[in-house]
Amino acid sequence: MTKYMPYILSLVLIGFVAKTNAIWCYQCVSTQPGCGTPFNWLFHWTKVCPEDDDVCVKILEEKDGETIITRDCLSSMQGLRTDIPADHYEGCRPAAVDVKLANYVNNTVKELDIYRNYYDNVTWCFCFLDHRCNSGITIQYSTSVLLLSALLAVYQLL
Known part of the structure; x- marks a missing residue:
């Protein structure tokens, strides 16, 4: 029985491989080298987003002609x-306005952006179809590999 154990274990492991989807997004801020307007993908690693229905986002925050770009997963x-x-x-769309943000805050430190109104323009760009901003990896079981492994195991038993 120990002679056939590797084949049996391989059959069990192949049977447990399930179909999963993962989206890969860049995670950086434009204050880091290569993450600005001419994006250099050689400087930044991609990140696997944790949720199944995740999308990649790029946030453009503009103040007095200067733009801060943030790239990450939506989750x-x-x-x-x-x-x-x-x-x-x-696509890209303007940020939502949260009218209840910092309503009940009495803070005298004006440098804190508790109302989140420091930037003149905030734009959110969502991306989940373009291969340049992300790519998907699909792992799924193969029926032919499963059948071939089963035939090999049966052949070894005979």
Whole structure:
């Protein structure tokens, strides 16, 4: 029985491989080298987004002619930002306005952007179809490999 154990284990492992989808996004801020307007993908690694229905985002925040670009997964930004537009389809759209943000805050430190109104223009760009901003990896079981492994195991038993 120990002679056939590697074949049996390989059959069991092949049977457990399930279909999964993963989207890969860049994670950087334009203050880092290569993440600005001429984006250099050689400087930055991609990140696997944690959720199945995730999309890549690029946030453009403009103030007095200067632009800050932030790239990340949408699920990573949902806990940090309240100005995410409701429409997450491919394309760019202006940030949502949160009228309740910092309503009950009495803060005398004016350098803190508690109302999130420092930037003149905030634009969210969503991307999940373009291979230049992300790519998907699909792992799925192959019926032919499973059948070939089963035939090999049966052949070894005979």
